Amino acid sequence: xxxxxxxxxxxxxxxxxxxxxxxxxxxxxxxxxxxxxxxxxxxxxxxxxxxxxxxxxxxxxxxxxxxxxxxxxxxxxxxxxxxxxxxxxxxxxxxxxxxxxxxxxxxxxxxxxxxxxxxxxxxxxxxxxxxxxxxxxxxxxxxxxxxxxxxxxxxxxxxxxxxxxxxxxxxxxxxxxxxxxxxxxxxxxxxxxxxxxxxxxxxxxxxxxxxxxxxxxxxxxxxxxxxxxxxxxxxxxxxxxxxxxxxxxxxxxxxxxxxxxxxxxxxxxxxxxxxxxxxxxxxxxxxxxxxxxxxxxxxxxxxxxxxxxxxxxxxxxxxxxxxxxxxxxxxxxxxxxxxxxxxxxxxxxxxxxxxx
Amino acid sequence: xxxxxxxxxxxxxxxxxxxxxxxxxxxxxxxxxxxxxxxxxxxxxxxxxxxxxxxxxxxxxxxxxxxxxxxxxxxxxxxxxxxxxxxxxxxxxxxxxxxxxxxxxxxxxxxxxxxxxxxxxxxxxxxxxxxxxxxxxxxxxxxxxxxxxxxxxxxxxxxxxxxxxxxxxxxxxxxxxxxxxxxxxxxxxxxxxxxxxxxxxxxxxxxxxxxxxxxxxxxxxxxxxxxxxxxxxxxxxxxxxxxxxxxxxxxxxxxxxxxxxxxxxxxxxxxxxxxxxxxxxxxxxxxxxxxxxxxxxxxxxxxxxxxxxxxxxxxxxxxxxxxxxxxxxxxxxxxxxxxxxxxxxxxxxxxxxxxx
DNA sequence: TATTTTCTCGTTAACGTTACCGAACACTAT
DNA sequence: ATAGTGTTCGGTAACGTTAACGAGAAAATA
Numbered sequence: 001x002x003x004x005x006x007x008x009x010x011x012x013x014x015x016x017x018x019x020x021x022x023x024x025x026x027x028x029x030x031x032x033x034x035x036x037x038x039x040x041x042x043x044x045x046x047x048x049x050x051x052x053x054x055x056x057x058x059x060x061x062x063x064x065x066x067x068x069x070x071x072x073x074x075x076x077x078x079x080x081x082x083x084x085x086x087x088x089x090x091x092x093x094x095x096x097x098x099x100x101x102x103x104x105x106x107x108x109x110x111x112x113x114x115x116x117x118x119x120x121x122x123x124x125x126x127x128x129x130x131x132x133x134x135x136x137x138x139x140x141x142x143x144x145x146x147x148x149x150x151x152x153x154x155x156x157x158x159x160x161x162x163x164x165x166x167x168x169x170x171x172x173x174x175x176x177x178x179x180x181x182x183x184x185x186x187x188x189x190x191x192x193x194x195x196x197x198x199x200x201x202x203x204x205x206x207x208x209x210x211x212x213x214x215x216x217x218x219x220x221x222x223x224x225x226x227x228x229x230x231x232x233x234x235x236x237x238x239x240x241x242x243x244x245x246x247x248x249x250x251x252x253x254x255x256x257x258x259x260x261x262x263x264x265x266x267x268x269x270x271x272x273x274x275x276x277x278x279x280x281x282x283x284x285x286x287x288x289x290x291x292x293x294x295x296x297x298x299x300x301x302x303x304x305x306x307x308x309x310x311x312x313x314x315x316x317x318x319x320x321x322x323x324x325x326x327x328x329x330x331x332x333x334x335x336x337x338x339x340x341x342x343x344x345x346x347x348x349x350x351x352x353x354x355x356x
Numbered sequence: 357x358x359x360x361x362x363x364x365x366x367x368x369x370x371x372x373x374x375x376x377x378x379x380x381x382x383x384x385x386x387x388x389x390x391x392x393x394x395x396x397x398x399x400x401x402x403x404x405x406x407x408x409x410x411x412x413x414x415x416x417x418x419x420x421x422x423x424x425x426x427x428x429x430x431x432x433x434x435x436x437x438x439x440x441x442x443x444x445x446x447x448x449x450x451x452x453x454x455x456x457x458x459x460x461x462x463x464x465x466x467x468x469x470x471x472x473x474x475x476x477x478x479x480x481x482x483x484x485x486x487x488x489x490x491x492x493x494x495x496x497x498x499x500x501x502x503x504x505x506x507x508x509x510x511x512x513x514x515x516x517x518x519x520x521x522x523x524x525x526x527x528x529x530x531x532x533x534x535x536x537x538x539x540x541x542x543x544x545x546x547x548x549x550x551x552x553x554x555x556x557x558x559x560x561x562x563x564x565x566x567x568x569x570x571x572x573x574x575x576x577x578x579x580x581x582x583x584x585x586x587x588x589x590x591x592x593x594x595x596x597x598x599x600x601x602x603x604x605x606x607x608x609x610x611x612x613x614x615x616x617x618x619x620x621x622x623x624x625x626x627x628x629x630x631x632x633x634x635x636x637x638x639x640x641x642x643x644x645x646x647x648x649x650x651x652x653x654x655x656x657x658x659x660x661x662x663x664x665x666x667x668x669x670x671x672x673x674x675x676x677x678x679x680x681x682x683x684x685x686x687x688x689x690x691x692x693x694x695x696x697x698x699x700x701x702x703x704x705x706x707x708x709x710x711x712x
Numbered sequence: 713t714a715t716t717t718t719c720t721c722g723t724t725a726a727c728g729t730t731a732c733c734g735a736a737c738a739c740t741a742t
Numbered sequence: 743a744t745a746g747t748g749t750t751c752g753g754t755a756a757c758g759t760t761a762a763c764g765a766g767a768a769a770a771t772a
Contacts, residue, residue, distance in 0.1 A: 010457065012758055023722045028760060036720060057457050059415035060758035063727045101366070101413050101728095180705065187705040191663070192547055224705075307547070342709045345701040349536065349543040349580075353698045368728055379752045384730060392750055416728035419757045457758095 011052055019052075020045045031056070062330060067103035069329050071322070072126040074119075075137040075161075077110035083294045084268050084314055085110075088137065088162065091315030095322030102330060106322070107131075113139045114207050123147040126156075132329065133157035135321045138165050141212065159324065161317045163213045171328065174320050176312040177340040178213055182220025184343055185264055185289050188308050189221075190228055192287045193261045199225070199234045200260035200286075202251075204269040206242040214266045221264060235260075247272050248279075260286050268292035270309070274300025298351050309346040315355070317341060367408055375408075376401045387412070418686060423459035425685050427678070428482040430475075431493040431517075433466035439650045440624050440670055444493065444518065447671030451678030458686060462678070463487075469495045470563050479503040482512075488685070489513035491677045494521050497568065515680065517673045519569045527684065530676050532668040533696040534569055538576025540699055541620055541645050544664050545577075546584055548643045549617045555581070555590045556616035556642075558607075560625040562598040570622045577620060591616075603628050604635075616642050624648035626665070630656025654707055665702040669711070673697060 013031070017024045022041055029037045030045040037045075048054075078086040089108070096106045107129075109122035119140050126134055127150055134151060138144040138160055145167040148158045158169035163178065189199065201221070203214055218236065225232050235258055239250045251273065255263075263286045265273055270290025277285045278300065285305060290297060293311045300306040320341075346354055369387070373380045378397055385393045386401040393401075404410075434442040445464070452462045463485075465478035475496050482490055483506055490507060494500040494516055501523040504514045514525035519534065545555065557577065559570055574592065581588050591614055595606045607629065619642050621629055626646025633641045634656065641661060646653060649667045656662040676697075702710055 010459070010758080014758080025722060032760080038720060055457075057419075057758050059457060060419050061760075063413075063416050063419060064759040066727075101411075101415060103366075177709070180709070184703065184705040187703055340709050342711070343706040345703070345706065347540065347543055347701070349540040350699040350701065353533070353536070353696050355698070366728080370728080380729085381752060388730080394750060413728050417730075420729040422757075
């Protein structure tokens with residue numbers, strides 16, 4: 001009583017029971033909205049819970065409960081050209097590790113973003129097994145939409161990451177707002193050059209027809225710049241290749257032709273443009289803006305060839321998705337609406353502190 | 357056996373005990389490096405732990421252990437001029453909330469950053485009570501150094517947030533690298549203006565003599581720009597006031613005199629400069645760069661008056677500090693070295709997605 | 713009235729870990 | 743021989759919560 005350390009006991013289910021003159025079993029029934037409690041006692045218990053602002057001990061809860069939740073994660077596999085999906089997978093792995101002690105089982109399915117059949121295959125597997133939820137990074141729009149509809153019929157929760165598509169998932173979307181992403185690139189561009197500047201937009205990727213979302217970025221970029229009324233001369237060039245030698249040829253002709261002041265690469269392939277100007281130092285380098293914190297991109301950023309990388313924390317997306325499912329299934333929170341992911345600006349002077 | 361759901365039981369302390377033919381008590385003694393275990397059984401148990409890659413269930417552990425850890429947090433109190441410390445406090449509160457179910461008790465002490473006596477007072481209180489660790493946001497350098505030395509004599513763990521000072525704390529520093537922060541501002545400046553540009557650096561704060569760390573930012577800024585050899589004309593002006601009317605007068609004279617192309621405000625007071633140009637639209641607005649994601653600053657960012665805000669997530673700093681102590685005391689990890697906090701660039705086009 | 717059903721609620725094992733208590737044994741000092 | 747002192751280990755309560763089990767009373771059915 002006169003001791004220094006105040007025995008700050010947690011206010012728990014037992015204390016509620018004592019105050020309400022009931023057993024902990026009854027309190028538990030009230031807390032979990034189960035039946036077998038009379039209206040009067042239910043109210044009494046609820047009042048005490050509210051009055052003392054009872055907060056359940058989530059660690060105790062997850063210890064007690066035996067989970068049987070299975071989650072499927074469907075994302076593109078990492079290719080040489082895009083380490084992007086590796087980052088995403090890293091975040092997912094971190095999330096899986098944290099969820100494991102709660103008894104949540106997770107299975108990751110990778111598909112080839114250049115081969116729709118691989119996607120159909122893994123989605124079929126997911127449907128056939130007994131999953132409770134599925135995290136999807138959509139590439140093939142129609143096929144994904146058909147898939148989520150099947151999921152909903154089977155009472156399988158769905159959640160998108162990385163890019164959104166028209167058919168809504170049950171748990172929403174975690175990722176950047178693509179239009180704003182484009183606008184931000186436009187915003188940066190407007191600081192770099194003045195009236196009449198020549199701007200070249202580059203779409204670089206094999207199978208460009210599958211990358212509709214790139215158009216959303218471009219639209220944001222163009223509308224932002226056009227609204228400034230600075231008579232920018234904007235051109236779009238598609239380079240539907242992955243191999244450097246093929247891309248180089250295309251770059252050579254289009255850059256020679258238009259001698260742009262700013263180069264805007266609409267996806268994570270900006271490193272090949274970096275390499276181009278690194279190999280051809282005789283050409284005056286324009287300002288270069290691109291996407292994603294990949295090793296190759298950061299390399300050319302650190303060399304001073306790429307000026308800005310716009311990044312969207314792919315690892316956080318994967319991690320958040322799993323964290324969200326954890327909260328949905330175990331904590332029974334229902335956070336239905338997400339804020340879009342932050343859009344980060346990385347330059348030669350802050351890249352070394354990015355991500356932790 | 358032929359059922360679909362694979363009963364993926366966790367591999368726990370009991371399983372180790374069974375395999376080693378000992379009791380769980382013995383396994384626990386080995387795991388926690390306590391005595392009363394013979395060399396032979398200790399080795400046997402350790403081998404099994406390694407072989408099966410046993411990972412303890414941290415939630416069960418924290419349920420079982422009765423903690424008696426008390427943490428003191430010493431930060432400046434929020435003033436009207438800087439909502440900055442409120443953000444920091446928000447992160448700390450979030451951390452406290454998460455730590456509470458583990459039985460960690462936290463007490464926050466606020467001091468007046470314009471009155472050294474208030475700092476001495478709260479530091480004295482911390483020394484007198486029985487804390488295990490103290491989180492400090494240093495402002496008064498000498499006094500803080502004397503304080504941490506006292507702490508170390510009393511075996512009290514220390515950790516700095518927000519700015520580092522020469523006398524090392526036992527658990528390191530969580531915050532941005534100030535020199536790099538200045539360099540980043542220089543980097544952005546270099547994209548905005550060309551040769552011979554006029555640049556005005558503004559230090560705005562009452563009691564400027566207490567803000568030595570601002571010089572570190574300025575040094576980073578200057579060296580970056582000077583290395584470009586673009587003959588920038590850089591000037592520094594101190595405005596040792598907090599009240600807008602006083603600051604306005606000073607701004608009026610110095611801006612009239614030098615008509616700068618870029619204004620670099622070295623701390624979070626950039627909103628008063630924003631207000632100045634909002635009130636005096638007759639003056640041509642230079643590019644404006646400032647710090648910190650405060651409501652007032654973001655307001656002028658959204659109006660297009662402030663161009664760049666450089667931010668360092670004060671809330672994350674506070675949160676991280678507590679999270680770190682949790683890991684140090686409860687999980688017994690010893691992460692000794694921190695990566696510096698990320699430095700974020702915020703413009704009119706990405707501020708709405710910042711922080712989550 | 714006797715039997716069954718329904719509604720409430722208390723009791724208890726379990727989740728994985730920690731830490732205390734004391735048993736069993738070997739050794740030393742009387 | 744007895745008493746005392748270590749050393750090594752097993753057993754078990756406890757942490758806060760969940761959920762299965764079953765007891766007792768009231769209500770419905772026969």
